Structures are given as structure tokens and as C-alpha cells.
Amino acid sequence: MTTTSLRADGPLAVATRNPRYFTPTSGPRAGRAVYLTGSHIWNNLHDGMGPGPEGPAEPEQLDYDAYLRFLTDRGHNFIRLWRWEQFRSQAAGGNYHLNMEPQPWARTGPGTAKDGKPRFDLERFDESFFDRLRDRVIRAGEAGIYVGVMLFDGWALHLSPAPDHVEGHPFHAGNNVNGTSVTSIDDLQVQPLDPTVRDLQAAYVRKVVDTVHDLPNVLWEVANESAGGGAASEEFAKALGMDEPPVWGDSTEWQYWVIDVVKQHEAACGYPVHPIGMTMQFPVAEQTRVNEPLLRSAAEWISPGYDDEIFSNGRHPMSPGEPPSQWFADPPVADGAKVILSDTDHYAPGQGDALWAWKSFLRGHHPILMDFGLIGGLEPAGASPADTGEPPFELYEPARWAMGDTRRYAERLNLIDTQxxxxxxxxxxxxxxxxxxxxxxxxxxxxxxxxxxxxxxxxxxxxxxxxxxxxxxxxxxxxxxxxxxxxxxxxxxxxxxxxxxxxx
Structure with a gap:
């Protein structure tokens, strides 16, 4: 196995002296608090993101080495490594395509999937996906960066434009040779699952754990913004091309099951234990209670969503004229119930500034940025076409540098003893x-x-x-x-x- 610069410190565990932070389980930094912060964007694992609803025959590639330099130059030490489950999908109302490759399963045929390429055999893994996953975690570790390995995605399965939010998934009928057929996010993330789907997901999760279990810079994340048993607003439904707001099932018990699969597999194999996280669900029945399932979970860390009273009854901090969520403007104090990776993705998507980073840090959180400024690349590229809605790279520079500045002070402080x-x-x-x-x-x-x-x-x-x-x-x-x-x-x-x- 390839070694990394973080191996000597061992995997992370929640610090008993200050459960707002992690600490390495061994090595010279054992007992010292680890503070995490960094920028992330959808294509930092897969290829295939670019402007417009259609992608080229050869998917666009992120220069991962340049991405690591971008992070380390700004003092970041955390990557939220995105999992995108569709091989054909869109975002932002079709302004971007996310035709993500490779996927975990081999494309063997016979027959062609919706993108014209061979259908998937869901009983055969594509080793190139897992090789890439391991390689990217190792290279991040060599740069001193921890990686949150996202296992599943929820948002794109119900809130990206139809029909490819489902029809672009390997488990949809016509895209695989195994007879597996899902018709909505409920078939993938609401218990009870069809036994075949459940077994395929469990095998994939165990394969991911087997692939990177020995690397000390790993954290797990169950899924991004899976449904929480609520209905989308009319505004969301219109943006998604739906006639009326749909109601989705509640993924909570499924996410708890994924957490159990990870923990049980680590224990059965004698693997080092890595912290697992649960992030905001959307939509939920009661927005002010959005974080309760996260706090009740067996996850060691969470990324909360907006739970402000003003956003009950379908209101949203992204809507024009709405005030910011408290998580952006005046974050609550972390009480140590869970380690909090405070991600703008879940309460202020498209926003981020230096004050947000400092306020989050001083309230005991770990600020991470959903960095839409990286959609167009890893450095300034001039004005973007107006129809893409792509923010300029420079818009997020104050937040990026501030995250690194907070980390430098975190490492100067005896952080484990702070409140x-x-x-x-x-x-x-x-x-x-x-x-x-x-x-x-x-x-x-x-x-x-x-x-x-x-x-x-x-x-x-x-x-x-x-x-x-x-x-x-x-x-x-x-x-x-x-x-x-x-x-x-x-x-x-x-x-x-x-x-x-x-x-x-």
C-alpha cells in the first residue's frame, strides 16, 4: 500500500476533551484538535461537468493536481469528495450538464444505456472508479488534506431536472442488464428497499470501505441532501419542469442503515474506524426541525441545514428578498453534541465571505464552502456568459483565504481546550x-x-x-x-x- 503524509497520525476520532473537534487516534498529534476547512465542487471525483445541457463525447476532466494546489495555496485541509450517481444529468435548470464518469459498475452491455454507451452490469464493479477514489484520497493525504468520501447523492435524484434525475441513473430500467428498475428517489433511499437494490447498495458501500479503509485521512458522508419526507415548493417544482410540487419519502431510516453498514463492515473486517457524517435532508415536513434526524443519528459529524423560524411554510434563504439563515449570518454556538462541518451548501448556496468563515470558526464549527466559483475552472477566467449563471472565480476569494486564515489560528491555539x-x-x-x-x-x-x-x-x-x-x-x-x-x-x-x- 502507498503511504501518505498523514499515516503517522492515524484515523480521526471525536476528541473526548472537546467533542467539537476530531483528534488523530495515534501519532505525534494524538490528543490535539483537528480543525477542517476547504472548498468543494461537484466534479472533484468524477469527470463530465460543463456548461450547457449536453456534454461532449469525451467527458471534461478536472485537473486534480491543480485542485490540490488551489486548496493548499489557500491553507485548506478538507475536501468534500462528491459522489454523483447519474451518468447523465443536469443542474441549475440545464445551465450545466453533469454526465459523471466513471461510475462504480462496469459498462459491459449488451445493449446501450440512455447516453448511447453500453449498459451497466450491476453485479460487476468498474475497478477504474475505485482506483480513482483511492488515488485521489492518497494524493490529498500527501498534501495534508482530509477527505470526506460521499457515498451517495440525494439532491440530484429528486431536485435536478427531469427526466434524467432518474432516467440517467444506472439502476433505471434500460440502463442495466440486470433487470433492476427504479422510478424515483424513493426506490433508492426510502425503507424498505427492494432486496435487490438494498444488496447492490450494500455491496457498493463495502467495496468503498475496502478501497480506502487503511488511509488515515478518510471521513465518510452518507449522502447529500436526500429527501426528508417533505414536498418541494411550487417555486422548486416550476424550476424542475414539474406541474405540481411532488412529495417524496423520508430517507432517515435508510441513512441510518447506511451508517450501520459502514460501521458493521469496519468492525467485521477489523478496519480502523473512520468518522461518518450525515447532512441536511431536503425537503422536510417541518423546516425548523430539519436537523433533528442528524442529531439523533449514530453519525459522528453532521452538516446542518437552515432551521430558522422565518423559513417555515416553504420559505427559503435562496429566494429573492429573503434574509440569510442564522447559520450564515450569526451561527449558533456548537454545543459538542456532534462535530459540525458547517457547509454553505445547506443554508446559503452560492454565498460565502470572509466574515462567514470567521463567525463559524469562533462558534466552534468547521466551515466548508460550496464553491460555485470553481465551476468555470481553478483560476480567474474573465466574465462568464450571462445564461450560465456561473459566478466569477474572484467572488469567493475572500471566503477561501479567510478559511485558511482561520485554520492558521486554529493550529496556533491550544484548540482542544477552547470553548x-x-x-x-x-x-x-x-x-x-x-x-x-x-x-x-x-x-x-x-x-x-x-x-x-x-x-x-x-x-x-x-x-x-x-x-x-x-x-x-x-x-x-x-x-x-x-x-x-x-x-x-x-x-x-x-x-x-x-x-x-x-x-x-
Whole structure:
């Protein structure tokens, strides 16, 4: 087996001293908190994404080495590695095709699938898919990057344009030689499954685990935005070309089953245990309760969705004129019930800025960015055609650099001993290692003074400009008696971060 630069630290486990973070199970960093952050986009595993509803005969390829350089240049250390289940599909109302290859099953024929290529034999794996998966996880590890291996996708199975949301799937009738026929997401992700479908899925999951179980930089993710037993809004139905909003089943029990399959296979084979995650379901019957199935699950980490009261009754933070979700504008404090990978994909798709990254970090989350700026490539490419809706690459640069900046501070702090706190600083944003370290965000950027509650002692003072990315060191501050100390950023304008470290 090929070794990686992360092997010495072993797989991750939830840190017992601070369950908001992971820690390596062995090696020199065992017991230290691991903070994860990074940009991701749909085609970072498969080939076949590009503008327009139709794709070329040879699917477009992502330069994976360039993607890794893009991430490491910005200080990122996490990839959400996308699984796209269709070999023919679209997104954004047909602005993009996602005809994703390779798929896990061999294309043997006889007969042709919907894309004119040989039909799938669902009892034979395509080893090139699993070879690619292993290779990409290894190369990420060599770059110091952890990988969330997504096992299934839900969003594209019910919320991408018809008919290929189902007819572009290998399990649809006419696309395979095995007689397997699914007609909706319910046939793939709502219990009880047809035994044949269940067995095919379980075999695939075990094959994925067998492929990368020995690599220390692996996390699992069950699925992206599978249905939660709700109906899409009329707005969504119209965008998908449907006459009326459909109602889908609830994938919760199926996702719990996938978690069990992974955990049982790791245990039966004596494999290292890797953390598994469950992410927001959509749509759900009650939006304000969207995160409850995640919290009840056996998953070690979760990516929550918007649960704001204002978005009940079918409202959505993506709709014109709606305010942002709290998860973007003023994130709740992580209570340690689960490790939280806070993904803009689930509450602010298409958005992302530097303040979001810092606010999420200081509330005990791990911010990751659904980076639509990478749809057109890994570097600035000029203006995009208006009909694609493709955001410019530069739009997300502040968020990308800020994620790396938060990681650098996370690695300077004794993060395992910190707690997110709303009250220690008058700004409401602080990571606190009481009596030792204080990291405070002043989010307004108008030069106003703010206060920090500190015990007596002397503190080294460092300032960081969120937008300018400038660092400034001030004279140490001595607090003679425990109480409130006042500070003001030296930059004049722009949000700022204050880092206080006890000295002497």
C-alpha cells in the first residue's frame, strides 16, 4: 500500500476533551484538535461537468493536481469528495450538464444505456472508479488534506431536472442488464428497499470501505441532501419542469442503515474506524426541525441545514428578498453534541465571505464552502456568459483565504481546550481557553471599541485584519484585577480579530 503524509497520525476520532473537534487516534498529534476547512465542487471525483445541457463525447476532466494546489495555496485541509450517481444529468435548470464518469459498475452491455454507451452490469464493479477514489484520497493525504468520501447523492435524484434525475441513473430500467428498475428517489433511499437494490447498495458501500479503509485521512458522508419526507415548493417544482410540487419519502431510516453498514463492515473486517457524517435532508415536513434526524443519528459529524423560524411554510434563504439563515449570518454556538462541518451548501448556496468563515470558526464549527466559483475552472477566467449563471472565480476569494486564515489560528491555539463563548467578549464572538488564550472577532469593522472579560495577568496582543489579512502586534496588556478590558482594532476600518495569549 502507498503511504501518505498523514499515516503517522492515524484515523480521526471525536476528541473526548472537546467533542467539537476530531483528534488523530495515534501519532505525534494524538490528543490535539483537528480543525477542517476547504472548498468543494461537484466534479472533484468524477469527470463530465460543463456548461450547457449536453456534454461532449469525451467527458471534461478536472485537473486534480491543480485542485490540490488551489486548496493548499489557500491553507485548506478538507475536501468534500462528491459522489454523483447519474451518468447523465443536469443542474441549475440545464445551465450545466453533469454526465459523471466513471461510475462504480462496469459498462459491459449488451445493449446501450440512455447516453448511447453500453449498459451497466450491476453485479460487476468498474475497478477504474475505485482506483480513482483511492488515488485521489492518497494524493490529498500527501498534501495534508482530509477527505470526506460521499457515498451517495440525494439532491440530484429528486431536485435536478427531469427526466434524467432518474432516467440517467444506472439502476433505471434500460440502463442495466440486470433487470433492476427504479422510478424515483424513493426506490433508492426510502425503507424498505427492494432486496435487490438494498444488496447492490450494500455491496457498493463495502467495496468503498475496502478501497480506502487503511488511509488515515478518510471521513465518510452518507449522502447529500436526500429527501426528508417533505414536498418541494411550487417555486422548486416550476424550476424542475414539474406541474405540481411532488412529495417524496423520508430517507432517515435508510441513512441510518447506511451508517450501520459502514460501521458493521469496519468492525467485521477489523478496519480502523473512520468518522461518518450525515447532512441536511431536503425537503422536510417541518423546516425548523430539519436537523433533528442528524442529531439523533449514530453519525459522528453532521452538516446542518437552515432551521430558522422565518423559513417555515416553504420559505427559503435562496429566494429573492429573503434574509440569510442564522447559520450564515450569526451561527449558533456548537454545543459538542456532534462535530459540525458547517457547509454553505445547506443554508446559503452560492454565498460565502470572509466574515462567514470567521463567525463559524469562533462558534466552534468547521466551515466548508460550496464553491460555485470553481465551476468555470481553478483560476480567474474573465466574465462568464450571462445564461450560465456561473459566478466569477474572484467572488469567493475572500471566503477561501479567510478559511485558511482561520485554520492558521486554529493550529496556533491550544484548540482542544477552547470553548466558543458569546459572553466573554462584547462582540459575541470568542474562542476561549480560560486564563490562557482568547480569540475574539469584532465583526462590524467601523473602529468601535469592545470589551473582553479577563482574569488578572499579562497578555500578548495581536491583531489581524479580516479583509486586509494584515497582522499587527501591540504592546502587552496587563490586567491588574479580573474584569472587563477595552480594546479597539488599529486598522481603522474592516472587521478584525484580536488574539490574546497569557504570558509570564
Amino acid at each position: 466558543p463563548d458569546r459572553t466573554t467578549a462584547s462582540t459575541g464572538y470568542a474562542l476561549v481557553n480560560p486564563g490562557s488564550e482568547y480569540l475574539v472577532l469584532e465583526p462590524h469593522g467601523d473602529g468601535r471599541a469592545f470589551t473582553v472579560d479577563l482574569p488578572a495577568g499579562s497578555y500578548a496582543v495581536e491583531w489581524f485584519g479580516v479583509a486586509s489579512r494584515d497582522t499587527s502586534t501591540a504592546d502587552p496588556r496587563t490586567i491588574d484585577a479580573a474584569g472587563t478590558a477595552e480594546f479597539a482594532a488599529p486598522f481603522g476600518s474592516g472587521p478584525a480579530v484580536l488574539y490574546l495569549r497569557r504570558i509570564g
